Amino acid sequence: MTRALLIAFAFAAAMAAGPALAVRPDEMLADPGLEARARDVGRELRCLVCRNQSIDDSDADLAHDLRVLVRERIKGGDSDDQVVAYVRSRYGDFVLLRPPFEIGTLLLWGGPLLILLLGGGALARFYRSKGETAAPPLSAEERQRLASVLGEGTEP
Amino acid sequence: MNKRGWIFLIPAAVFALLAAVFYAGLGIDTSVLPSPLIDQPAPRFALPPLPGEAQGFSSADLAGHVSLVNTFASWCTPCRAEHRVLNALAQTKRVPIYGINYKDKADAALAWIAELGNPYTRIGADDGRVGIDWGIYGVPETFIVDRDGRIRYKHVGPLTREDVERTILPLVARLER
Numbered sequence: 449m450t451r452a453l454l455i456a457f458a459f460a461a462a463m464a465a466g467p468a469l470a471v472r473p474d475e476m477l478a479d480p481g482l483e484a485r486a487r488d489v490g491r492e493l494r495c496l497v498c499r500n501q502s503i504d505d506s507d508a509d510l511a512h513d514l515r516v517l518v519r520e521r522i523k524g525g526d527s528d529d530q531v532v533a534y535v536r537s538r539y540g541d542f543v544l545l546r547p548p549f550e551i552g553t554l555l556l557w558g559g560p561l562l563i564l565l566l567g568g569g570a571l572a573r574f575y576r577s578k579g580e581t582a583a584p585p586l587s588a589e590e591r592q593r594l595a596s597v598l599g600e601g602t603e604p
Numbered sequence: 605m606n607k608r609g610w611i612f613l614i615p616a617a618v619f620a621l622l623a624a625v626f627y628a629g630l631g632i633d634t635s636v637l638p639s640p641l642i643d644q645p646a647p648r649f650a651l652p653p654l655p656g657e658a659q660g661f662s663s664a665d666l667a668g669h670v671s672l673v674n675t676f677a678s679w680c681t682p683c684r685a686e687h688r689v690l691n692a693l694a695q696t697k698r699v700p701i702y703g704i705n706y707k708d709k710a711d712a713a714l715a716w717i718a719e720l721g722n723p724y725t726r727i728g729a730d731d732g733r734v735g736i737d738w739g740i741y742g743v744p745e746t747f748i749v750d751r752d753g754r755i756r757y758k759h760v761g762p763l764t765r766e767d768v769e770r771t772i773l774p775l776v777a778r779l780e781r
Contacts, residue, residue, distance in 0.1 A: 496637065496741035496742075497741060497742065509707060509732070510732075510736075510740075510741060513732040513733070513735075513736060514736065517733070517736060535736075536640070537640060538640070538641065538736060538737060538738070538739040539637075539640070539739050539741065540637060540638055540639060540640040540739070541640075542638075
């Protein structure tokens, strides 16, 4: 019992740990506040060598260089936005893991909403037109036949 | 067919549109990223020379003429294939080629030049920082800088003879006019 509990606990701890950071101890800033800011910035920047990792998660050489650069600039007094802008001015929008909301990315952000509206509209139209073309009421003869058929069914 | 018959064409039309979009997408090379530096002034930098060489490479060298800036490294295999093309281009003397030796060991870089020849007017040794200023993410990358020191073109990956003949030389000629 205790053993099962221990295993469950170890598993939960492993799950909670998340992906390992590639940030090396010798890169880290001595000031924990500044280091935390560097982590916040690093999480937002894409490693352009491995493409789908942030520079904090990547072991690539370029990611290491960018982490060092981010820390230098933060230490030099740059705000987080200034650091991101610095890297973005060299590597373009693709370096941002979260694409900015602007004219060029309107379709990217608005696309899902647009498709939802189009689909919803089509669905609404479909149901409304279905109401319009409802079957005509039964004639007296049909109603009589229906009653007799149903009547037969209910009797034992 | 009743008067609403056309509605059944919609899925077919949507399919045709998506197929066209996806087919066009097949031709896009996602390994090449657009650079925000195009038409921007080249970064300012001053790189030290490789050991034993007299001069390094700095942004001042780019002033007044059209130039090619090429990043290379001895550890970069595609650079080896590209080097032949650069040697041939250097022999035409159409445009000076400047080299940024990117994150390389000095002796390895010197051995590389000794073995394969030196197409570069000047070479600067970069530990990676100047490369970031140029937006380098995969060596080899090649830039064309106009006589005002603006970056006008970027090529990612090794240059081929076709690239030189179809793109590089015509653009150099246009910028020199």
